[in-house]
Amino acid sequence: MTIETAWAAVRDRGEILKATSLRDLFAAGPDRAASFSFRDEDLVINFSKEKLDQAALDALLALARASDVEGLRDDVVAGEVVNVTEGRAVLHMALRGGAQPPASDDVEGALARFLAFAERVRSGEVAGAGGKITDVVNIGIGGSDLGPAMAARALRPDIDGPRLHFVSNVDGAHLADTVAALDPARTLVIVSSKTFTTLETMANARLARDWLGANAVGQMVAVSTKLDACADFGIPAERVFGFWDWVGGRYSLWSAIGLSLAIGIGAEGFRAFLAGAAAMDRHFCETPLESNLPVLLALVSIWRRNAMGWPTVALIPYDQRLERFAAYVQQLDMESNGKRVTREGAPVTVATGPVIWGEPGTNAQHSFFQLLHLGTDVVPVDFIAAARPRDADPAHHTLLLANCFAQGQALAFGRTASEVEAEMRAAGRSEAEIARLAPHRTFPGDRPSTTILFRGLDPFSLGRLIALFEHKVFVQGAIWGVNSYDQWGVELGKVLAGGLIPALRDRTEPPPGTDASTAGLIDNLKELSA
Numbered sequence: 001m002t003i004e005t006a007w008a009a010v011r012d013r014g015e016i017l018k019a020t021s022l023r024d025l026f027a028a029g030p031d032r033a034a035s036f037s038f039r040d041e042d043l044v045i046n047f048s049k050e051k052l053d054q055a056a057l058d059a060l061l062a063l064a065r066a067s068d069v070e071g072l073r074d075d076v077v078a079g080e081v082v083n084v085t086e087g088r089a090v091l092h093m094a095l096r097g098g099a100q101p102p103a104s105d106d107v108e109g110a111l112a113r114f115l116a117f118a119e120r121v122r123s124g125e126v127a128g129a130g131g132k133i134t135d136v137v138n139i140g141i142g143g144s145d146l147g148p149a150m151a152a153r154a155l156r157p158d159i160d161g162p163r164l165h166f167v168s169n170v171d172g173a174h175l176a177d178t179v180a181a182l183d184p185a186r187t188l189v190i191v192s193s194k195t196f197t198t199l200e201t202m203a204n205a206r207l208a209r210d211w212l213g214a215n216a217v218g219q220m221v222a223v224s225t226k227l228d229a230c231a232d233f234g235i236p237a238e239r240v241f242g243f244w245d246w247v248g249g250r251y252s253l254w255s256a257i258g259l260s261l262a263i264g265i266g267a268e269g270f271r272a273f274l275a276g277a278a279a280m281d282r283h284f285c286e287t288p289l290e291s292n293l294p295v296l297l298a299l300v301s302i303w304r305r306n307a308m309g310w311p312t313v314a315l316i317p318y319d320q321r322l323e324r325f326a327a328y329v330q331q332l333d334m335e336s337n338g339k340r341v342t343r344e345g346a347p348v349t350v351a352t353g354p355v356i357w358g359e360p361g362t363n364a365q366h367s368f369f370q371l372l373h374l375g376t377d378v379v380p381v382d383f384i385a386a387a388r389p390r391d392a393d394p395a396h397h398t399l400l401l402a403n404c405f406a407q408g409q410a411l412a413f414g415r416t417a418s419e420v421e422a423e424m425r426a427a428g429r430s431e432a433e434i435a436r437l438a439p440h441r442t443f444p445g446d447r448p449s450t451t452i453l454f455r456g457l458d459p460f461s462l463g464r465l466i467a468l469f470e471h472k473v474f475v476q477g478a479i480w481g482v483n484s485y486d487q488w489g490v491e492l493g494k495v496l497a498g499g500l501i502p503a504l505r506d507r508t509e510p511p512p513g514t515d516a517s518t519a520g521l522i523d524n525l526k527e528l529s530a
Contacts, residue, residue, distance in 0.1 A: 006066040007306075007350070009059040014307025017051050021446045022412045025053060038291055040283050042387075042455040043464065045293055049412040050300055050380075050448045051308065060299040061289055067479045069295065076474070077285060083248075083485035084343050090485050091244075092251035092470075096274040096463070098281030105244055110256065114241045115270060117221075118262035121188060122161040129215045130185025133162050137178060138260040139208060140192035141168040141200045142490075144223070146331050147253030148192075148260045150324035151273070154462050157391050159264040162188070166260075167208075170200035175207050184212050189220045190260055194249065196222065196229035199494065209234070223256045248485050250332050251470065269459045276463025284471045294471030300450060301472065302479055304380045305354050308448075314372060315358035317384040318404040319457060325384070326358035329469050336473045338489060339482035352480045358382075362403045373410060373443055381449040383408055384465075388456040404451070414445020 026032055026048075036048040052060075075082055077099045079089045094101035101107045117126065124132040138148055145168035152164045165182075167175045179187070189208045193201040209216045221239040222230045230240045241256035253261075254274060262270040280294070289295050304310045315326040338353035358364070361383075372379050385404045389397035420441045424434045452468075454461050477484030503510040503522055510519050 001062055001066050003063070003066045006059070006063040010056070010063055010303070010307050013053075013056045013059050014303070017053065017056060018308065020051070022049060022051060022448070023445070025051070029053070038293060038296055040287070040293055041279075043293065043461075043468075044453045045297065046451045046453070047296065047300055049408055050303070050450060051446070052300070052303055056303065056307070057299070060303060063302070063479060064289055064295060064299060064475065067481070069289070069475055069478045072478045073285065073474070079246075083483060085483055085486045085488070088485070089246040090248065090251075091246040092248065092254060093277075093281050095243075095247065095254035096278040096281065096467075098278050098285070101244075101246075110241070110243065114256045114259050115262055115267040117241070118161075118259060118270070119267055121263050122266060126188075128184075128186045128188065128219050130183060132186065133188045133219075134186045135163045135165060135182045136188045136190060136260050136263050137165045137167060137182070137208065138190045138192060139167045139175075139201055139204045140190075140223075140257070141198060142331065142335075143249030143252050144192035144194075144198075144201065144257055146324070146328050147250070148258055150322075150328040151253060151258070151261050151462060151466075152264055153324050154319075154321045154457060155261070155265055155269070155273075155459055156321055158269050158459060161264050161266060164260050164264045167204055168200065170203050172207060175204050175211075179208070179211055184219075185215055187212070187219060188263075190223060191220060191233075191235070192223040192257055192259075194225055194243075194252075196224045196226040196233070199497070205233070221259070223259055249487075250335055253466070265459060273459040273463040276460035276465075277467035278463075279460075280464045280467035280471065284467075294468055295475050297450070297468065297472040298475035298479070301354065301476055304448065305352075306350050308378075309351075310354070310378055310380055311351070312355040312357065312377075312379055314364075314368075314379050314381045315356055315384070316361050316364055316381055316407075317358075318361040318400050319384065319386055320360050321457060322384065323360045325465075326356065328466075330356045332469060333473050333476075335487050335489070336484040337477050337480060337482060339477075339480070339484075342481040343483045344481075348480060348482065350480060352476075352482055361407065362400065365403065365407065369407065372447065373414075378447055380447070381408070381411060383449060383451045385451070385453055386455065386457045386461075387453060390456055390458070408449045408451055410443060410445070411447040411449050412445055414443035414447075415441070417442045 033048045037044060037046045072082065076090050077093065079091055079100060079102065081087055082090050091099050091101055093099035094107055120126040121133050127133060145166055149166040152159065165178050167178050189212060191201065191205040209220065212219055217234055220235050222235045223241050224230055225242045227237050227240055231237065241259060243252065243255035247255050254277065258270065284292060284294050315329055317325050333356045334353055340348055342348055372381065383404055385401055417438055420438045421434050424438065474484055499511045502508055504525065507526055510522050
C-alpha cells in the first residue's frame, strides 16, 4: 500500500466517524472498553473514549506500515543518521541500554563518572566553603532545564540529598529569587550547556559566579562538551561532565544533564529511572504495532490531528507532582514535530505538530475545563493518573481519581437537554426556569479523551512514562515524514536578539534592516527606561 492510499483510507474513515457520536460507538460495541484498552505490565492506556473504531485503527496501522515506522525505528537503534539536517545519529536510547552507541563512546563510563560525583556530593566529600552542600542550583534552558526540573518535582519523595533548584529564564529575577534564601558557601551550581555558549544559560552562569564570590571555583560544575570554554569560564576539566552529539537537548535528561536529579535521588534511584525508560524501549522495539503502546498513542494523535482536524491537545496529569510534565511534553512534541517541510525539504502535505498544553487536575477543572466541556472547539484530553497515592491521604487520592474518571465520562457523554430537563423537574423547578436554564446546563459531550493509568509514581515508572512519550513523538514524525530531531525554529529569534542587544544596552540606533515596529518599540523602551 502506498502512503497516499493509506492516508486516503484514514481520511475516509474519519469522515464517517465525524458523524458518529461516542454514545453511538459505545452502544454499537458493548465490549468497547476492553477492546480499546492496552497494557504493558501495570501501565494501562484506555482509548475507548476516542472517536475511532476498529476499522479506523486498522487504517492507522496500515498508514504506520506504509510510512515504514518499523524500518525507521530499526535505523534509530542501529545508529543510522536519521537527523538528516544535522548529519547525526539519534541514540538517546543508548544512554539507558536500549541501543548500541558508537564503539568509541564510553556511555557506561560517563554514567558511572557523574553518578560517582553525585554520591560524593551527597556524602559531603564534595563540600562547599561552609561545609556539606545543602542546595544545588541547576542553570540551563530548554532540555537542560525542563527535564531535570520536571523529574525533580515528580520524584520529590525520593530526594534525600541536597535541595534542588532550577534557573532557566534570562530574566535576572529568576536567579535572584532562587538564591535569595540560599547560603553561597553551601551551594553547588551546575551550568548545563552543551556548547557553553547558550545566551540565557551563560548570562545566568556569570551572575551565579558573582553570587558565589570567592567560592565560585570550588562550587561550580559544568555539563558540556566544550572543555576549553569551561576552562576559560573557570571550571576545570575534572568538574566537567560531557555527553555526545547524538544526544538531542530535549532527550538529554538520561545523560549528565540529569546530574542534579542524580544528586537528589542518588545513583541507585537514577539507575532505576534509566531502567524504566529501558523497559519502554524494549516494549517499543519488540512489540507488534497492534499492541505497541507508543505506536498506538501516536496513531491516536495522528487520528485527532489529521482525520478529525483537532489542532490542540490538553495533557492533564491527576498528580500534583507531575505539574511540570505537560511543559516537558510540550517541548518534546512541539519542538520535535512543529515542522513545515519533510525530511527531504519539500512542503508537508498534512498538518503536523499539535499544540500541547495543560495543568494538573483538579486545579484545571476550575479554570479551563469550562471551555473543554462547553466551548465551541473540541479539545482532546490525555489524562494521566497513578492508582496508588504516595505520601498522600488515601481518601484524598480517591477524590482525585473520582474527578479524573468523571471528567472523561462527562467529556465523552455529556448531558442532553432532555436529561437536564428531567433532572430539573425532579428537583421541583418550574417550567419557565427549566426553559431558561436548560440550554446553559446542557453538555454536548462527544469530546474525546485517552486515560493513562499506572500503579504508582516512582523513578522506574517516571522513566517509563517519559520514554513512552519520546517514542510516541518519533512515530508521529515518521508518519508525517518530518525530521523530529532538529529545531531550526529556535534559531532566527536568537540571531535577531543578538543584533538588538547593542541598541538596547548602549541606547544606539537599531541595526540596519530593523522593521519600523521593532524600531518603534526600541524608542518606547528608551523613553520608559530613562
